[in-house]
Every structure is written in C-alpha cells, then in structure tokens.
Amino acid sequence: xxxxxxxxxxxxxxxxxxxxxxxxxxxxxxxxxxxxxxxxxxxxxxxxxxxxxxxxxxxxxxxxxxxxxxxxxxxxxxxxxxxxxxxxxxxxxxxxxxxxxxxxxxxxxxxxxxxxxxxxxxxxxxxxxxxxxxxxxxxxxxxxxxxxxxxxxxxxxxxxxxxxxxxxxxxxxxxxxxxxxxxxxxxxxxxxxxxxxxxxxxxxxxxxxxxxxxxxxxxxxxxxxxxxxxxxxxxxxxxxxxxxxxxxxxxxxxxxxxxxxxxxxxxxxxxxxxxxxxxxxxxxxxxxxxxxxxxxxxxxxxxxxxxxxxxxxxxxxxxxxxxxxxxxxxxxxxxxxxxxxxxxxx
Numbered sequence: 495x496x497x498x499x500x501x502x503x504x505x506x507x508x509x510x511x512x513x514x515x516x517x518x519x520x521x522x523x524x525x526x527x528x529x530x531x532x533x534x535x536x537x538x539x540x541x542x543x544x545x546x547x548x549x550x551x552x553x554x555x556x557x558x559x560x561x562x563x564x565x566x567x568x569x570x571x572x573x574x575x576x577x578x579x580x581x582x583x584x585x586x587x588x589x590x591x592x593x594x595x596x597x598x599x600x601x602x603x604x605x606x607x608x609x610x611x612x613x614x615x616x617x618x619x620x621x622x623x624x625x626x627x628x629x630x631x632x633x634x635x636x637x638x639x640x641x642x643x644x645x646x647x648x649x650x651x652x653x654x655x656x657x658x659x660x661x662x663x664x665x666x667x668x669x670x671x672x673x674x675x676x677x678x679x680x681x682x683x684x685x686x687x688x689x690x691x692x693x694x695x696x697x698x699x700x701x702x703x704x705x706x707x708x709x710x711x712x713x714x715x716x717x718x719x720x721x722x723x724x725x726x727x728x729x730x731x732x733x734x735x736x737x738x739x740x741x742x743x744x745x746x747x748x749x750x751x752x753x754x755x756x757x758x759x760x761x762x763x764x765x766x767x768x769x770x771x772x773x774x775x776x777x778x779x780x781x782x783x784x785x786x787x788x789x790x791x792x793x794x795x796x797x798x799x800x801x802x803x804x805x806x807x808x809x810x811x812x813x814x815x816x817x818x819x820x821x822x823x824x825x826x827x828x829x830x831x832x833x834x835x836x837x838x839x840x
Contacts, residue, residue: 533803534803569595604735606735628760639697639713
C-alpha cells in the first residue's frame with residue numbers, strides 16, 4: 495500500500511472530523527501521525543488512528559477539548575489538556591514554550607490530562623524551526639522493568655532533543671531496547687526475539703516474544719538506561735501533575751478511564767547563552783568532525799542523530815509512503831465499524 499503524504503493526512507483529517515474533532519485538532523493529529531509514517535516510524539503513524547477513533551467513541555479522548563493554562567510564570571506553564579487529542583495539546587504546549595523562550599531565553603511547559611502525542615521528535619523540531627533547541631519527553635503505560643527487577647513499572651518514556659544546526663540534528667529515542675510492537679510482530683510471525691530485548695515474568699532474559707509480552711521490556715544500556723527512564727518518569731509525571739509507574743494508563747489498549755500520562759516541553763534560545771552564530775559555527779564544525787572521522791571496518795558512513803529518518807522522509811515525500819497492508823485494513827475496519835468509511839475510499 496503506497497500513500498502520498500497528502501492522501502494520508504486527508505484520510506486522517508476526514509475521519510477525525512467525522513468523529514467530532516475540531517478542525518484544528520484534526521489538522522494537528524493528521525500532521526503528526528503522517529510525519530511518523532514519513533520517517534518510517536509506523537507504530538506512531540496511521541497505525542494509531544483506529545485506537546484514536548475508538549477512544550473518541552468511548553469518550554476516553556474528548557473532541558474539541560478545552561486546553562487551559564493552570565499555572566504560569568514568565569518562563570514556565572502547566573497545561574491541562576482537557577483529555578483532548580494529544581497531538582493538538584502537545585503542539586499547543588511547544589508553541590507556548592517557544593513563545594516564552596523568545597521573551598526569556600527559556601520556555602518550559604508541562605502537560606497533564608492529555609493523550610498519546612505521536613513522535614516526540616516532531617515537537618522538538620517545532621522549536622528547531624524557530625532557531626531554538628527543543629527538548630521533549632513523555633511517559634507511557636508501564637512496559638519496562640527497573641534494572642534488576644522483573645515487573646513493568648516504567649514507561650518507554652521517549653526523549654527527543656533537536657538542534658537548529660546546519661544540517662539539523664534530531665535525537666528521538668525510547669528508553670527500551672526494542673519497542674513492544676516488535677515483540678507483537680515477532681509473536682505474530684512465530685519468530686524469536688534477540689536476547690536482551692525483554693525478560694519473562696521471573697526476570698529471566700527471554701527470546702520468546704510471548705514470554706516477553708507477559709514479562710517486561712528491558713531498558714537500553716542496562717542500569718544507565720534504567721536510570722534515565724526513571725528520572726524521565728518523574729519529570730514528565732509528578733512534576734507536571736501527571737501519574738507515574740503503575741498509575742500511568744491510556745497510551746495502550748485496553749483503556750479504562752482517561753489517560754494519565756504527562757509531557758514536558760522545553761525550548762532554549764541559544765542566544766540567551768552565547769552568540770548565536772558562534773554557537774552554530776562551532777556546532778557545525780563538530781558535526782563535520784564527526785562525519786569525516788575514521789570509520790570502522792565495513793562502515794560506509796557515520797550518521798548523525800535523526801539523519802536516517804530525514805533521508806527516509808525525503809524519499810517518501812517523492813515516492814509515497816509504503817504502509818503494511820494490515821495497517822490500511824485495520825484503519826478501514828475501524829472506520830467501517832464507526833460508520834465513517836465511504837465505500838468509494840476502499
């Protein structure tokens with residue numbers, strides 16, 4: 495299945511509008527979900543749409559939600575997302591962070607009462623486009639075990655950092671070795687998973703995806719990844735009036751009640767710390783140094799954070815987005831179930 499980016503956006507927008515979303519909400523969600531697929535991150539693209547449509551129908555995501563600032567200083571704010579579409583709420587949050595950074599040099603906005611917002615890197619890139627450094631983190635349902643443990647108590651807790659350099663640098667990573675979706679896919683195909691991806695319910699490393707799904711995902715980098723996941727759980731949890739650990743719910747199905755995860759967005763103006771051109775010049779000198787450094791045997795090129803995704807995006811914009819047929823079928827099925835799918839779109 496090949497879709498142009500514009501076609502995908504239109505499908506998402508129309509289905510959300512027919513589910514009661516406002517125009518801006520639908521546009522924001524369509525934009526961010528399509529960006530996920532453009533970068534090859536299908537778990538955060540169109541695949542999420544059936545979940546969103548079902549959540550709108552059952553009332554765990556509220557259309558036309560009121561997004562309110564409930565605490566504010568010159569450089570910070572806390573947003574109540576009103577249980578609205580996470581992509582729309584997160585765009586509002588980063589826009590506010592950028593606005594504050596223009597005035598003070600630093601803007602930090604926390605979010606609670608929101609929903610899954612797609613790829614974290616999209617919001618870091620919003621700050622980059624304004625010439626700022628963007629930093630984004632968010633929590634998820636507990637999927638990752640603490641180091642030495644066997645229970646899922648931590649989210650995959652994405653962290654994105656965007657630098658407005660030439661070329662741009664965009665780190666976007668989760669705290670688990672592998673995504674849960676990769677275990678689901680391996681289980682569906684009857685394949686094994688690499689050791690180190692997950693543990694079973696007793697905390698033993700497993701190559702059986704079914705046992706891993708019953709147990710927990712492993713943090714990347716051993717105790718260091720666990721440590722990072724732990725502090726992000728607090729920063730995008732209790733610090734922004736959101737939940738942590740077992741109390742985080744709503745980013746995966748089945749869902750009972752509203753989503754309880756949190757987000758934290760930061761925008762940093764380099765000119766508040768140093769001369770902007772000096773910053774760019776020295777950062778770009780380092781980029782050239784890394785790119786031209788001596789490569790290990792068999793390595794063709796040293797890539798920057800975000801470079802593979804940027805290249806994939808350029809190719810997919812030219813050639814269309816290749817989507818697994820099962821994703822399209824699931825979207826079609828969810829839409830028909832809701833009475834939202836015109837026959838001529840089949």
